[in-house]
Amino acid sequence: MIHFPVVRKGPLRALSLRLFAALVLVLVIVGVVYLDRDGYRDVNEDGMTLLDCFYYAVVTLSTTGYGDITPVSDSARWVNVLIVTPARVLFLIILVGTTLEVLTEQYRTSLRTTRWRRNVKDHVIVCGYGTKGRSAISALLETGFDKSRIIVVERNPTVVRQATSAGLVAIEGSATRSAVLDEAHVRNAKAVIIAADSDDASVLVTLTVRQLTVGQVRIIAAVREAENAPLLKQSGAHHVIVSSATAGRLxxxxxxxxxxxxxxEDLLSPGQGMALAMRSANRDEVGRSPRELETLVIALVRRGKVVSLADPGGGAIETGDMLVYVRDDRSPAPAAS
Known part of the structure; x- marks a missing residue:
């Protein structure tokens, strides 16, 4: 099931407001009829009590109309013409409006799903919305990646609601199932980030993604134990992050x-000072040494491989190289008033 970001108030609140409006309308009609109770005739001819007024208001507003209580005086008939009849129409609008809103919301959701299916491509699928998944999404957003091109796959309904509350499209289900990944249009994706809770789940998700995409989509996976990293790479992952080994080294x-x-910590924390970034080499930088640039370059990416500045090939920049550099990531100071 595809869940889109919440764009309106909750259904319980909307329903509560309608029930409150209907109750207020009933109470108003009860008060009007009770004030002019002498102008009504009951079949029992024992006078109009407060209970009779409630009964008449509910029966009249719901258009049931048994006819056992009728207005006989001119004032009572004028009240029915000018107040009760418009209130009856308003009461029906409140009841029918709730049904129409539900149908409209279903149509709107269906329309959004159809439009989303038609336009989704070059997106990133994040399998798992735990600590690792949320951190990965934060890093994507910091680089300017469009939030609408991020899809979360999560089996926990509570976590799915958290993802949609954060403005993300989420698909409820297990990423180990082909049908769920098909819902996420994995074949048209740019990359799949696997942030599962266990290493065995990461392997299963990686195998499923590779089977569906035949190696056309980049797979980045996280594992807890370093001994499982080779298994993930054999399963088809292009990059494997060992969380336990990285944490232990730190x-x-x-x-x-x-x-x-x-x-x-400074490099990994956004807006704190320094941050790692990557850009294409400019034409006037080709042939120059990375150390000569004003930008603090720490490595080159050449034809998909990282080239250290200490390597023989890292002495000069070539056409098509990507520069990995350290940039100033501090938030600009507010202007003085």
Missing amino acids: LGLSTSAPPLIDVV
């Missing part, structure tokens, strides 16, 4: 060289 650095961990 813990070691924080003990032996505390300033290094501060630098790493």
Whole structure:
């Protein structure tokens, strides 16, 4: 099931407002009839009590009209013409409006789904909306990636609601199933990020994605244990991030060289100071050494492979190279008033 970002108030609130309006309308008619109760005749001819007024208001507004209570005086008939009849129409509008809103919402959802299916392509599918999945999406958004081109696949309904509340399109279901990935249009995707809770689930998702896309979509997966990384690469993952090994290395650095961990946190934290970025080499930079540029270049990406500046090929920039550099990511200071 595809879930789109919430764009309106909840259905319970909308229904509560309609029920409150209908109740207020009934109470108004009860008050009007009770004030002019002498102008009505009951078949029992024992006078109009407050209960009779409630009965008459409900029966009249719902257009049931048993006829056991009727207006006989001119004032009572004028009240029915000028107040009760318009109130009856308004009461029906309230009841029918609820049904129409439900039907309209279903039509709107169907229309959005059809339009989404027609336009979705070159998107990123994030399998899992836990800590790793949310962090990956945050990193995508920081690079300027369009939020509408991110699709979350998650089996937990509560987590799905969290994703839609964040403005993301979410598909409820297991990413290990081909039908769910087909709903996400995995064949037209740019990349699939696998942030599953367990390594075995990551392997299954990777195999399923590779089977559906035949290697045409880039797969980036995260695993907890380093020994499972080769298995994921054999399953078809292009890049594997070992979360436990990375965390352990950072813990070691924080003990032996505390300033290094501060630098790493600075690079990974948006808006704090330094940030890693990548851009294409300009025409006037081809042939020059990366160290000569004003930009602090730390590596080159040449034909899909990372070239260190210490390597023989990293001494000069070639046509088509991508520059990995450190940029200033600090938020601009507010202008003085």
